[in-house]
Amino acid sequence: MSYRVVFVGAGNLATRLSVELKKNGCIIEQVYSRTFKSANRLALRLKTYFTTSPWKIMPDADIYFIALKDSAWEDVLPHAAFGNSLVVHCSGSMSLNSLKKYANNTGVFYPLQTFSKKSSVRFKQIPVFIEANSKKNEDVLLEIAGRISDKVSVMNSDNRLYLHISAVFACNFVNHFYAIAADILEKRGISFDLLRPLIQETAKKIQDTSPAEAQTGPAVRFDQNIITAHLNALQSFPEFREIYKKTSESIYHYQKNR
Amino acid sequence: MSYRVVFVGAGNLATRLSVELKKNGCIIEQVYSRTFKSANRLALRLKTYFTTSPWKIMPDADIYFIALKDSAWEDVLPHAAFGNSLVVHCSGSMSLNSLKKYANNTGVFYPLQTFSKKSSVRFKQIPVFIEANSKKNEDVLLEIAGRISDKVSVMNSDNRLYLHISAVFACNFVNHFYAIAADILEKRGISFDLLRPLIQETAKKIQDTSPAEAQTGPAVRFDQNIITAHLNALQSFPEFREIYKKTSESIYHYQKNR
Numbered sequence: 001m002s003y004r005v006v007f008v009g010a011g012n013l014a015t016r017l018s019v020e021l022k023k024n025g026c027i028i029e030q031v032y033s034r035t036f037k038s039a040n041r042l043a044l045r046l047k048t049y050f051t052t053s054p055w056k057i058m059p060d061a062d063i064y065f066i067a068l069k070d071s072a073w074e075d076v077l078p079h080a081a082f083g084n085s086l087v088v089h090c091s092g093s094m095s096l097n098s099l100k101k102y103a104n105n106t107g108v109f110y111p112l113q114t115f116s117k118k119s120s121v122r123f124k125q126i127p128v129f130i131e132a133n134s135k136k137n138e139d140v141l142l143e144i145a146g147r148i149s150d151k152v153s154v155m156n157s158d159n160r161l162y163l164h165i166s167a168v169f170a171c172n173f174v175n176h177f178y179a180i181a182a183d184i185l186e187k188r189g190i191s192f193d194l195l196r197p198l199i200q201e202t203a204k205k206i207q208d209t210s211p212a213e214a215q216t217g218p219a220v221r222f223d224q225n226i227i228t229a230h231l232n233a234l235q236s237f238p239e240f241r242e243i244y245k246k247t248s249e250s251i252y253h254y255q256k257n258r
Numbered sequence: 259m260s261y262r263v264v265f266v267g268a269g270n271l272a273t274r275l276s277v278e279l280k281k282n283g284c285i286i287e288q289v290y291s292r293t294f295k296s297a298n299r300l301a302l303r304l305k306t307y308f309t310t311s312p313w314k315i316m317p318d319a320d321i322y323f324i325a326l327k328d329s330a331w332e333d334v335l336p337h338a339a340f341g342n343s344l345v346v347h348c349s350g351s352m353s354l355n356s357l358k359k360y361a362n363n364t365g366v367f368y369p370l371q372t373f374s375k376k377s378s379v380r381f382k383q384i385p386v387f388i389e390a391n392s393k394k395n396e397d398v399l400l401e402i403a404g405r406i407s408d409k410v411s412v413m414n415s416d417n418r419l420y421l422h423i424s425a426v427f428a429c430n431f432v433n434h435f436y437a438i439a440a441d442i443l444e445k446r447g448i449s450f451d452l453l454r455p456l457i458q459e460t461a462k463k464i465q466d467t468s469p470a471e472a473q474t475g476p477a478v479r480f481d482q483n484i485i486t487a488h489l490n491a492l493q494s495f496p497e498f499r500e501i502y503k504k505t506s507e508s509i510y511h512y513q514k515n516r
Contacts, residue, residue, distance in 0.1 A: 012474065069479060069481055070481070070483050070484065071481070071482070071483055091484075093476075093484045093487050093488065112452065112453070112455075112456055113455070113456055113459060114456065114459060114460055114463065114472075114474050114475075115474065121459060125455050126455060127452050127455065151452075159446055159447075159448060161487065161488075161491050162442055162443070162446045162448065162491060163443065163446075163448055163452065164488075165442060165488050165491060165492065165502075166438075166439035166440075166442045166443050166448075166453060167439070167453060167456055168475055168476065168477075168488065168502070169435045169436075169438045169439040169442070169498075169502070170435060170436055170439040170453050170456060170457050170460070171456050171457070171459075171460045171474075171475065172473065172474060172475030172476070172477060172478070172509070173435050173502075173505045173509075174432045174435050174436070174457070174460055174461075175460055175463075175464070175469050175472055175473055175474075176469075176473065176477075176505060176508065176509045176512065177427045177428060177431050177432050177435070178427075178428055178432070178464050178469035178472075179468075179469035179470045179473065179512060180424075180427045180508075180512075181424035181425070181427040181428040181469075182424075182468060182469050182470070183470075183512075184420055184423060184424045184427070185420070185421065185424050188417055188420045188421075189417075190413075190417060190420070190421060190424075192468075194370060194385050194409075194421065195370070195424060195425065195428050196464070196465055197370075197371070197383050197384060197385065198370055198371055198372065198425055198428060198429050199428050199429070199432070199461050199464065199465075200461055200462075200465070201371060201372060201379060201429075202372055202428070202429045202432055202433055202461070203432075203457050203458055203460070203461035203462075204458075204461075205372065205433075206433065206436050206454070206457065207454055207457075207458070210437075210440060210450075211433050211434075211436035211437035211439075211440050212437045212440070212441075214372075214433055214436075215430065215433055215434065215437065216270065216372050216373065216429075216430060216433075217372075217426055217429065217430030218351075218426065218430070219426075219430060219434075220430070221327060223327055223328070223329065224329070225328050225329055226328065226349075226351045229351050229419065230351065230419075230422075230423050230426065233419050233420060233423060234423065239508065239511065239512070240427075240508075242504065243504060243505065243508050244423075244426070244427075244431075246500065246501060246504055247431045247434060247501065250434065250438075250497065250498075250501050251430070251431075251434045253497065254434070254437065254438075254441075254497070
C-alpha cells in the first residue's frame with residue numbers, strides 16, 4: 001500500500017527516515033519544520049511540499065511522523081488537524097501515551113541508530129521498535145518498518161526508555177570520549193588517525209564477546225601508579241580530569257563486583 | 259637478523275607480541291612470569307623455556323621485553339643480569355628513563371592496541387611507537403617493529419603518555435560504557451545484540467569525520483526533558499546515574515565551547 005505520509009520535523013532522523021520511506025513505496029506529501037532552511041532543504045530532496053506553519057500541516061494524510069524535540073511538541077502538534085490519522089513519534093524516551101492528547105490513533109516508530117544528514121546508513125540492519133495504541137495501528141507500523149529494516153520488533157514504552165538510555169551510553173557518551181581523545185591529541189600535536197584502528201578494534205571486540213570480559217587498561221588492573229600519572233598529566237585538561245577519575249572508579253567497582 | 263629475545267611478563271600484550279615476533283624471525287628464548295600457570299601457558303605456545311624466578315631470567319639475550327605492570331618491576335628487574343643487553347618496556351605511560359636504574363641500554367616498544375589472549379589482531383595495522391636511549395638502539399627497535407607493523411614511528415615519553423591517556427578514553431572507557439549499556443539491558447531482559455549495530459556505526463562514523471562533529475543525542479541538543487527522564491529512570495541504577503550526569507554535562511560544555 002502507498003501510504004501518504006507527512007513529516008513533522010526535518011532533522012537528521014527525519015531526513016534519513018523520510019528518504020528511506022520514499023524509496024519503499026511511501027508518498028511523502030509534506031514536510032514541516034520551524035525553519036525555512038531545514039523545511040526547504042528536505043522538501044527539495046524529497047521533491048515534495050513544505051511548510052513552516054504548524055496550522056498549515058496538511059490534514060488527511062495516512063501517517064504523520066513526529067520527529068521533533070519533545071519540547072517543541074506543544075508549539076506545533078495542537079495546531080495540526082490530525083483527525084483519525086495515525087500519529088507516530090520517533091523518540092526512544094517518550095511514551096506512547098504522551099501522544100494521546102494530540103491524536104486518537106497513535107504509535108511509536110523508533111529506529112535505534114545514530115543518524116547524520118551527511119552519511120547514509122544501511123537501514124536494513126537497523127533495529128526498529130514499534131508500539132501502537134491498537135493492534136490495527138501496530139500492524140500498519142510493523143508492515144512499513146518491515147519494508148526498510150530486517151530487524152523490526154514490538155517494544156513497550158518502559159523498555160524502550162531503558163534501551164534509549166543504554167544507547168546514550170554506547171553511542172553518544174562513547175562518541176564524547178572519542179572527542180576528548182581527539183582534543184587531547186590535537187593539543188599535543190598528535191594525529192587522531194593514530195587512534196582510529198584502536199577505536200575500530202574496541203567496537204569489533206565486543207561483537208562476539210561481552211564488554212565486561214573485554215575490558216583492559218589501568219582501571220581494571222587497578223594500576224594505581226599509571227592512574228596517578230594520568231591524573232597528574234591531565235592537570236592541563238581540568239575538564240577531562242574529573243571524568244577520567246569518575247570513570248576509572250566506576251570501572252574498578254563494576255569489575256570488582258561482577 | 260635473528261634476535262634472541264626474553265619476555266618478562268606473560269599477559270595479553272606479552273602473548274600477542276611474542277607470538278608475532280616469533281613469526282617474524284625472533285627467537286623467544288625464555289618467558290618469565292610470576293605465576294606458573296601464565297609462564298607455562300605462554301612457553302608452551304612459543305615452544306620455549308620459562309621461569310617463575312626473577313633471578314633465573316637468562317643472561318645475554320639480545321633484547322628483553324618487559325611487559326609487566328610497573329608496580330611489579332622492582333620485585334623482578336633488579337634480580338635479572340641484563341648486562342649490556344637492550345631492555346625494552348611496552349608501557350604507554352612509563353618514561354624511557356624509568357628503565358635507567360635497571361639497564362644500560364634501554365628502549366620503549368609501545369603497540370597501541372587493546373589485546374586479549376583469545377582474539378588475534380592484524381598486527382600490521384597496529385601503530386607501534388619506539389623510543390630508545392641511543393640511535394643504535396632506536397634503529398634496532400625500528401627494524402624489529404617494521405617486521406610486524408606497517409605503522410611504526412618514534413615518539414618521546416611525554417607525548418606517549420598523552421597518547422596513552424587518549425587511548426584510555428577511546429578504548430577502556432568506551433568499553434566500560436558498552437558494559438554499562440549491556441548491564442542495563444540485561445536487567446531489563448533486553449538482548450545486548452540490539453545495540454551491537456549502533457556500536458559498530460558509532461565507531462565507523464568517526465573513521466572519516468571528527469567526533470565533535472559526529473555527536474548526536476540528548477546532551478548535545480540540551481534536551482533537558484529527556485535527560486531528566488533518563489536520570490529518573492536511572493534511580494534503579496545509582497552507580498550509573500552519576501556517570502550519566504557528569505558525562506552529559508561534559509558533552510554540553512564541550513560542544514558549547516568548541
